[in-house]
Amino acid sequence: MDKLINQFEFGLFFWQILIFVGLIFLLKKFAWKPILDAVNTREQGIKDALLSAENARKEMENLQADNQRILNEARAERDAMLKEAREMREKMIADSKNEAQAQGQKMIEQAKAAIESEKNAAMAELKSQVSTLSLSIAEKLLKEELSNKESQTKLVEKMLGDVKLN
Amino acid sequence: MVISHKPLRFILAALIACLPLMSFSNTEKDSAHVQTEEAHGAVSEGHHTEPTDVKSKIKAFIGHHVLDSHDFTLTQDDETGKYYGFPLPVIIWDNGLHIFSSSKFNHGHSVAESNGNYYAINHHDGKIYRTDATGTISEDEKTGHPTNVRPLDFSITKTVLSIMVAALLMFWLFTSLAKSYAKNGGIASGVGRIFEPLVLFIRDDVAIPNIGEKHYKKYMSYLLTIFFFVLFLNIFGLTPLGINATGNFTVTFALAILTFLITNFSANKNYWGHIFWMPGVPKPMRIILAPIELLGVFIKPFSLMIRLYANIFAGHIVLMSIIGLMFIFKSWIGSTLSFGLSFVLSILEILVAFLQAYIFTMLSALYFGSAVEEHHHEEEGHH
Numbered sequence: 360m361d362k363l364i365n366q367f368e369f370g371l372f373f374w375q376i377l378i379f380v381g382l383i384f385l386l387k388k389f390a391w392k393p394i395l396d397a398v399n400t401r402e403q404g405i406k407d408a409l410l411s412a413e414n415a416r417k418e419m420e421n422l423q424a425d426n427q428r429i430l431n432e433a434r435a436e437r438d439a440m441l442k443e444a445r446e447m448r449e450k451m452i453a454d455s456k457n458e459a460q461a462q463g464q465k466m467i468e469q470a471k472a473a474i475e476s477e478k479n480a481a482m483a484e485l486k487s488q489v490s491t492l493s494l495s496i497a498e499k500l501l502k503e504e505l506s507n508k509e510s511q512t513k514l515v516e517k518m519l520g521d522v523k524l525n
Numbered sequence: 526m527v528i529s530h531k532p533l534r535f536i537l538a539a540l541i542a543c544l545p546l547m548s549f550s551n552t553e554k555d556s557a558h559v560q561t562e563e564a565h566g567a568v569s570e571g572h573h574t575e576p577t578d579v580k581s582k583i584k585a586f587i588g589h590h591v592l593d594s595h596d597f598t599l600t601q602d603d604e605t606g607k608y609y610g611f612p613l614p615v616i617i618w619d620n621g622l623h624i625f626s627s628s629k630f631n632h633g634h635s636v637a638e639s640n641g642n643y644y645a646i647n648h649h650d651g652k653i654y655r656t657d658a659t660g661t662i663s664e665d666e667k668t669g670h671p672t673n674v675r676p677l678d679f680s681i682t683k684t685v686l687s688i689m690v691a692a693l694l695m696f697w698l699f700t701s702l703a704k705s706y707a708k709n710g711g712i713a714s715g716v717g718r719i720f721e722p723l724v725l726f727i728r729d730d731v732a733i734p735n736i737g738e739k740h741y742k743k744y745m746s747y748l749l750t751i752f753f754f755v756l757f758l759n760i761f762g763l764t765p766l767g768i769n770a771t772g773n774f775t776v777t778f779a780l781a782i783l784t785f786l787i788t789n790f791s792a793n794k795n796y797w798g799h800i801f802w803m804p805g806v807p808k809p810m811r812i813i814l815a816p817i818e819l820l821g822v823f824i825k826p827f828s829l830m831i832r833l834y835a836n837i838f839a840g841h842i843v844l845m846s847i848i849g850l851m852f853i854f855k856s857w858i859g860s861t862l863s864f865g866l867s868f869v870l871s872i873l874e875i876l877v878a879f880l881q882a883y884i885f886t887m888l889s890a891l892y893f894g895s896a897v898e899e900h901h902h903e904e905e906g907h908h
Binding site for chain 1: 592593616650652670677678679680681682684685688689692695696699700702703704706707711712713721724725728745746747749750754773774775776778779780783
């Protein structure tokens with residue numbers, strides 16, 4: 360210990376303190392402050408960059424989710440439209456079929472009515488024709504029959520006989 | 526931070542990795558040494574007494590190396606008495622300022638004259654004393670210390686010069702690092718870039734955990750400066766320049782006293798409360814604890830001073846002794862082994878250089894942290 364104390368040198372102590380304290384203040388002003396500031400700014404910058412990257416990633420995810428949703432919606436809409444179209448087509452076909460059927464039915468009815476009326480007309484015509492024809496025949500026959508007395512009486516009798524039967 | 530734990534882990538891993546290597550080489554070496562030493566001793570006793578002379582020379586050389594010196598001697602030639610190096614300015618205050626070159630001392634062989642006063646360097650402690658024209662240094666009979674007057678010595682000694690060089694180097698490195706941020710858009714470039722991870726390490730693993738997020742900023746300049754200062758001087762000490770600044774008691778004392786002053790001047794009420802009137806213990810205990818705690822205030826920086834000084838000082842002594850063994854053995858096996866051992870020790874010393882700088886900074890931060898710690902003990906007691 361005595362040797363140690365004997366080693367103490369005031370001049371060296373003076374220079375050491377002077378140089379060292381001077382060095383602390385000089386370095387503080389010209390080195391440590393700028394270095395630490397720069398490092399802090401850089402670290403803050405890195406932190407911010409990471410944060411914004413994370414935000415961008417989240418935004419991207421949101422966007423993708425949106426896209427997916429829109430796509431799904433569009434697909435559903437398309438499906439719905441297709442379904443509607445199909446239904447409409449079927450309905451149209453069914454409708455037209457019904458209409459055609461009704462129309463056909465109607466036409467058949469009309470045709471039937473026309474045929475009936477034609478038939479009736481024809482029948483009437485025929486009837487009148489037959490009646491005239493039968494009248495003329497009857498006329499001719501009567502002329503022939505009634506040319507003698509006997510046959511006239513015979514006919515009257517026959518007719519009377521028919522009336523009796525009725 | 527991602528990198529934060531790596532340096533510490535690396536140091537630990539390196540330390541553990543070195544341990545078996547060290548112990549292995551040690552045991553092997555010791556046995557080999559004993560054998561060669563015995564063999565050599567037998568030879569030397571038979572022929573001449575030179576080895577003891579070499580031993581004492583090496584001892585004297587190591588003894589002088591660990592002390593400060595007034596000139597910068599890189600090497601010397603014993604046979605021709607020629608020194609390779611350069612003199613340094615001597616500045617003395619002795620009833621007036623005396624400034625002259627240390628070449629006047631002629632490496633302690635001559636007496637220097639300045640403005641009518643005569644000065645000489647004492648061989649034992651390497652310090653300057655005022656003497657008469659012949660340079661007589663009278664010694665105290667009991668203690669062996671010189672009784673001559675010691676003038677106030679403000680010389681730019683080898684240690685002062687190395688401190689200045691370290692300071693200039695640090696200033697250049699870190700200002701260039703600071704400038705490179707602005708130039709390069711917030712990213713370091715150039716040579717200072719090597720030290721950026723260390724700066725971040727000090728901030729994230731030394732300052733913030735020990736002092737706390739709230740107060741750490743005002744201590745950052747001191748912690749960073751002291752870490753790099755100690756580190757650079759430790760590394761300087763491992764170069765062959767023969768510098769031993771952090772192994773100098775005065776330097777570590779100056780560093781420790783700064784930590785002591787900063788701790789106590791920035792201390793809050795809570796810190797002093799814990800020293801003089803410890804909360805949470807019975808009153809008689811508080812009276813007993815107060816002097817112990819007060820003693821702790823001085824012991825903490827004292828331990829800082831001794832730890833750094835002793836580690837570096839011992840490292841230099843051991844390393845130089847082992848290098849010195851090469852010249853004592855003068856045999857191919859002994860010298861090779863001592864070369865190998867000194868190589869391994871040098872690697873260990875590099876680790877110690879980093880470790881001691883880290884520990885000094887870490888403990889300073891710890892003391893600052895205790896000085897500004899917020900009051901929360903009683904709140905904890907309620908829960």
